[in-house]
Amino acid sequence: MVCWVSFSGAKIRKICVNTKFFCKCWDICVIFSTFAGEMKGIRWILSLVGLCMVLDIHSQSIVMEAAIEDILEDIYNQLSEEDEILQEDVQEQLMNIAANPINLNNTNADELAELMFLSDEQIDAILMYQYEHGFKDIYELQLIYCLKDYEIRNLLPFVYVGEAKENIDMYFREVFYYAKHEMTLRMDARNIEDFEGDPMYGKLRYRFNYKNRVQAGVSVLRRQGDEAIRQEGERWDYGGYIQLKDIGLMKTVVAGNYQASFGYGLVVGSPFKRGKSAYIQSTATTDEGLKKYSSVGDSYNYFHGVGATARVSRWADVSAFYSLRKGKEEAWNHVVGVNATGRWNRLKVGVTAVETIEATSSQFRERSQASYSLEVKRREASGVMGVNARWNMGKVDIWGEVATSHGNTWGVGVITGVRYRPISDMNLLAIYRYYSPEFDNVYANSLCSWSRMKDEHGGYLGVEYNRLKNWQLSAFGDVWKTGFETMAQADFIPQKNYRMYTRFRVKRKDEKDTYSLRWNMVYEFGQWKMKTQADGNMVQAKGAWTYGWSVLQDVEYRFSEVPIVLQFRAQAFDAREWNNRVYIYENDVLYAYAIPFVYGLGGRFWLNARYKINDTFSVYLRVSETIYQDAWAVEHDKKSTRTDVHALLRVKL
Numbered sequence: 053m054v055c056w057v058s059f060s061g062a063k064i065r066k067i068c069v070n071t072k073f074f075c076k077c078w079d080i081c082v083i084f085s086t087f088a089g090e091m092k093g094i095r096w097i098l099s100l101v102g103l104c105m106v107l108d109i110h111s112q113s114i115v116m117e118a119a120i121e122d123i124l125e126d127i128y129n130q131l132s133e134e135d136e137i138l139q140e141d142v143q144e145q146l147m148n149i150a151a152n153p154i155n156l157n158n159t160n161a162d163e164l165a166e167l168m169f170l171s172d173e174q175i176d177a178i179l180m181y182q183y184e185h186g187f188k189d190i191y192e193l194q195l196i197y198c199l200k201d202y203e204i205r206n207l208l209p210f211v212y213v214g215e216a217k218e219n220i221d222m223y224f225r226e227v228f229y230y231a232k233h234e235m236t237l238r239m240d241a242r243n244i245e246d247f248e249g250d251p252m253y254g255k256l257r258y259r260f261n262y263k264n265r266v267q268a269g270v271s272v273l274r275r276q277g278d279e280a281i282r283q284e285g286e287r288w289d290y291g292g293y294i295q296l297k298d299i300g301l302m303k304t305v306v307a308g309n310y311q312a313s314f315g316y317g318l319v320v321g322s323p324f325k326r327g328k329s330a331y332i333q334s335t336a337t338t339d340e341g342l343k344k345y346s347s348v349g350d351s352y353n354y355f356h357g358v359g360a361t362a363r364v365s366r367w368a369d370v371s372a373f374y375s376l377r378k379g380k381e382e383a384w385n386h387v388v389g390v391n392a393t394g395r396w397n398r399l400k401v402g403v404t405a406v407e408t409i410e411a412t413s414s415q416f417r418e419r420s421q422a423s424y425s426l427e428v429k430r431r432e433a434s435g436v437m438g439v440n441a442r443w444n445m446g447k448v449d450i451w452g453e454v455a456t457s458h459g460n461t462w463g464v465g466v467i468t469g470v471r472y473r474p475i476s477d478m479n480l481l482a483i484y485r486y487y488s489p490e491f492d493n494v495y496a497n498s499l500c501s502w503s504r505m506k507d508e509h510g511g512y513l514g515v516e517y518n519r520l521k522n523w524q525l526s527a528f529g530d531v532w533k534t535g536f537e538t539m540a541q542a543d544f545i546p547q548k549n550y551r552m553y554t555r556f557r558v559k560r561k562d563e564k565d566t567y568s569l570r571w572n573m574v575y576e577f578g579q580w581k582m583k584t585q586a587d588g589n590m591v592q593a594k595g596a597w598t599y600g601w602s603v604l605q606d607v608e609y610r611f612s613e614v615p616i617v618l619q620f621r622a623q624a625f626d627a628r629e630w631n632n633r634v635y636i637y638e639n640d641v642l643y644a645y646a647i648p649f650v651y652g653l654g655g656r657f658w659l660n661a662r663y664k665i666n667d668t669f670s671v672y673l674r675v676s677e678t679i680y681q682d683a684w685a686v687e688h689d690k691k692s693t694r695t696d697v698h699a700l701l702r703v704k705l
Contacts, residue, residue, distance in 0.1 A: 117617075117662070120146050121639060123206050127169060128637040128647060140347045140643045141311075142168065144259075146210070151232070152264045155214040156187045162303075165340060167210055172451075173471065174198050176444060187213045197476050200518070202545060231262040233705040238641060243695040255348070257643070267295045271348040291356075293344040303361040303369060304342050311354055312373055313340040313497075314391045315440030318455035318465045318505070319404040321353070321497025328499070328512065328530055328537065339393075339402070339440075342371060353497060355387060368394045383410050387495075398444040406495060407435040434459030436493045447473045455493070463491030465505065467498055477519040481528075483512040501532050501561065509533045522546045535561040549576040564593035564631060581608040591631040600632025601625065602650055615664035622657055625650040628684065641672040641700040652688065654680040668705065674698040 124143060145166060154163055156178065164175045177196045181187070190213050193204045240253035254274040261267050270292040293308035313322035322340050342361055345354040359373030375387040386409040393402040438455030452468030469483040485499055489507040496505045499512065510532030517525045524543040530536065539557040552573040559566045568589040575582050583606035590599050604623035611617070619639050627633050633649040639660050640646040650656060658676035665671065678694045685692045 117147070117642070119209055120150065123169065125637055125639075126206070140645060141345065143643055144346050148261060148264050148267075149210045151261075153210055153212045156190075156211050157182060157214060157216040162341065167207070169203070169206060171198075172442070172444075173449060173473075174203070186216060189213060198473075198479075200524070201548070202551070205548065227262045227266050231260055231266070233703075234259040234261070235703045236642065236700055238644075238698065238700040240699075241697045243693070265297045265299075267293075267344060269293055269344070269346060271346070273348045289348050291345070291348045293346070295344040301362050301364075303363050304371075305358075305360045306342050306344055306373075307358045309345040309354055309356050310359055310373070311340070311343055311345045312359065312371075312389060312495075314371070314393070314404045315339060315402050315438060316451065316453040316467055317498030318440075318453045318467060318496050319436045319438040319493070320389060320406055320495045328528060328539075341369075342373060353495060357387075359389075367396060368392065385410050400442045402440045403438070404440070405435065405437040410434075434492070436495070438465075453498075455491075455496075457491050457493050459492060461490040461492075463488045463506075465491045465493070465496065475519075477517065479516040481512070481514040485510055485512075501530070501535065501537070507533075535559070537561070550574070564591055566591050566631070579610045579612055581610070582606065583608075585636070587634045587636065589627075589632055589634065591629070593631055598629040598632050600627030600629065600634055602627070602634045602636065604636065617660075617662045619660040620658070622655070623650070624655045626653050627651050628653055638676075641674050641698045642670075642702060644674075644698065644700075650678075652680050652690070653684040654678060668703060670702040670704070672698075672700040672702070 120143065123146065127142075145168075149166060154167075159179075159182070161175050161179060164170055164178060170178075174196075177198050178193075181192070181196055185192075190208065190211065192213075193199055193207065193211075194201075199207070234257075236255075236257045238253075238255040238257075252274070256272045257269065258271075259267070259269045271290060273289040275287055275289070291309045293306065293310060295307075295310070296302065296305040299305065311322055312320045314320055316339070342359045347354075355373060355375035356377045357373065357375035359371065361369055361371040364370050369392070371389075371391040371393075373387075373389050375385070377385050377387075387406060389404070389406040391402060391404040393400065434457065436455055436457045438453055440451075440453035442449070442451040444450075449471040450469075451471075452466070455465045457463040457465070465487045467483065467485045469481060472480045474480070483499060485508065487500070487505045487508045491506055493505065498505060500508055501510065502508060510530060512528060512530045514528035515526065522545055524545070525541075526543075527538070527540040529538040537557070537559040539555065541553055541555040543551065543553040545551040552571075554572075555570045557566075557568045559568075566589060568587070570585065570587050572585045573583070584604070585606075586601070586603045588599070588601040590597060602623060602625040604621055606619065606621050608617065608619045621638070623636075625634060627650060630651065633651040635647055635649045638646040638648060638658065641660070642662075656676070656678045658674060661673045663671045674697070676696045676698075680690055680692050680694075682692050684690075
């Protein structure tokens with residue numbers, strides 16, 4: 053219900069009307085204001101009233117976007133600086149699932165795995181409850197032993213309880229009629245004084261989605277850069293994809309840009325890398341199969357071509373994919389891969405093979421205006437083959453993968469882990485990994501301490517304990533050939549609107565010792581959400597100690613009657629040495645990726661605003677400014693201020 057204010061002389065009366073009649077009321081408002089132009093102010097009043105009616109209708113959707121951002125922030129806060137995540141792909145995936153929720157009585161492991169914050173153990177527990185009891189109510193998730201309260205809260209926007217047997221037939225005549233369309237235009241600018249070159253950045257995206265079963269998209273990117281980038285022709289980038297799911301015997305069909313992830317990432321792993329975390333359930337990489345790649349950029353860990361996964365039987369899937377991408381120095385990479393996965397009760401086994409042929413060509417003679425001759429200078433072949441398995445025995449979960457790479461030399465990669473739950477409130481995880489110096493695979497993406505999975509030998513041990521009321525204790529230790537890392541974290545969650553955690557981390561890497569401490573507190577009341585965070589670190593390198601710190605305060609207000617969300621941050625930092633830089637997650641416009649680090653001496657401020665005009669149009673705006681202390685800026689040849697403006701327009705049909 054909304055409130056309508058009408059004027060009759062000096063009297064004011066309120067009439068409650070149903071939002072279903074908004075269009076008719078709006079027409080009446082416009083007509084009345086047109087003929088009442090001589091009455092000063094009434095046109096603006098009536099327009100404001102109508103606008104408030106629109107705002108009330110569309111306030112729920114924008115709150116959902118903010119809730120998804122909270123989930124992403126929880127994921128980001130557990131990552132170390134070596135971990136990778138593509139927010140555009142992850143956020144888009146979660147928003148698509150929220151728009152087409154998962155039926156808990158009619159789902160499977162592959163569908164639940166798309167919610168990347170769920171572990172294998174949690175997925176198995178949900179499916180076991182579905183098989184044994186069936187879901188009658190959404191809040192029966194509280195009966196699943198390995199789901200905590202905050203995890204259930206994160207899960208609720210993406211699931212519902214429906215009939216066990218739903219009609220999943222798809223008719224192509226319905227695809228274009230019921231499909232959803234989305235277009236976004238993003239423009240960024242940086243103050244010219246601080247950026248020598250073209251400060252403008254632009255990105256145009258179009259998305260087509262039919263119930264997450266038929267998806268297509270195109271993206272065009274224009275980078276910021278100087279004259280050298282413009283001359284090299286690297287200013288513009290583009291990409292696109294088509295993805296079909298559950299079409300007859302075909303489980304997945306992808307074309308264009310796509311990702312591939314099988315096993316535990318030794319042969320081919322997803323760009324979404326979850327490394328060493330305080331929450332050990334999210335430490336290992338999950339088998340995701342083939343799926344679209346939405347981002348546009350220079351990442352090497354995606355493919356361009358075609359791929360498909362077929363259900364050959366109830367217990368087995370077969371996948372095949374081909375990719376052709378241009379690499380460095382005019383090299384073209386041809387990639388062919390296959391995977392076969394079988395499931396028998398609690399056992400899952402998979403075999404994956406990937407062959408890469410790199411051909412370097414040069415254009416040496418122009419025969420005509422439309423014809424060129426190519427001379428192949430070099431062809432190099434390399435490949436990787438691996439076997440992965442997982443065996444679940446209730447409280448014990450054993451998994452692992454062995455892979456070999458061949459090219460100029462032969463290499464071996466091994467990763468294996470054991471997850472054990474001795475009691476319902478305790479979780480233990482042990483992982484062993486070995487990557488030989490000859491193991492060379494650019495498409496691998498699994499647990500490691502360096503950017504490349506090569507020449508590493510180490511072991512990981514993690515523990516979670518939840519027996520104390522309102523407390524969750526977690527810790528891990530990781531040791532490899534040239535260093536170690538350990539972390540302990542205590543989470544205090546007395547109620548759903550208040551939570552706090554303290555984290556201490558020690559790392560030895562690159563002949564330096566790093567000690568870091570973080571304290572974070574989030575509290576909500578009404579439409580307000582506040583976050584206070586303090587970070588500090590000490591680094592010993594070459595016999596000298598240096599320090600860095602950061603303190604920030606976030607304020608967020610979500611209007612209840614209007615679809616507007618405002619977010620503000622004030623931050624002070626002192627990290628004058630490069631080794632003391634502090635990485636902190638920041639909210640940005642829709643589908644944007646922002647985990648910048650603060651370095652130097654100064655302060656940082658930003659303001660985010662999002663406004664959903666109606667079901668079709670939404671506007672996002674972000675303004676950020678970093679202010680450096682003049683003395684430090686002059687000493688390090690930096691400008692005293694840096695300002696960035698991000699603007700995005702979203703159109704949904």
